[in-house]
Amino acid sequence: MNIFRLAGDMTHLFSVLVLLLKIYATKSCSGISLKTQELYALVFLTRYLDLLTVFVSIYNSVMKVVFISSSIAIVWCMRAHPLVRRTYDKELDTFRHYMLVGGSFLLALIFHDEFTVREVLWAFSIYLEAVAILPQLVLLQRSRNVDNLTAWIAGIVQTALYIDFFYYYFISWKNNEKLKLPE
16 A cells, blocks of 8 residues: 555545535535535546446545545535535636536547546546636635635645655656556
8 A cells, every 4th residue: 555645545535524524514615616526526426437347445445435425425515405505605606617627628538548438537537636626716716715724625635636646756757657647
């Protein structure tokens, strides 16, 4: 087991649980971009399509299920929970996230390892994840009110993603190999 992957997964898991607990405890999603959460749900759904066909380990399968279900749970709370959905501010969350989806899909069609549905969707999820935080950043800029917990969570998740990427970049550079990110 890669210690950096474990640390990144646990940090991500912790931040998602804190976000869900914050939404549940306050019955509010104020300051949270629904569009960013929808993008992350799309990232995990497209990246982990192989969940039912490829088995790597129990840990891997459990983490895939947790990331998919937690991202869908956050979107559900923000869209359908009777109390939480009233606190969502559509006027501040105006980023055109469909452009990120389209751009990421075009990149995935051009830059991928193999031209298969699974590989293109995996590449799409990588490109989309890199920009999925943008609607949240725009919402925070427009509201000019950054909750400390929201800032910490956004920072922790993004830092974990950077650490994970740079670990694989360093390993490929050290071994003089083409950069290969995990599936």
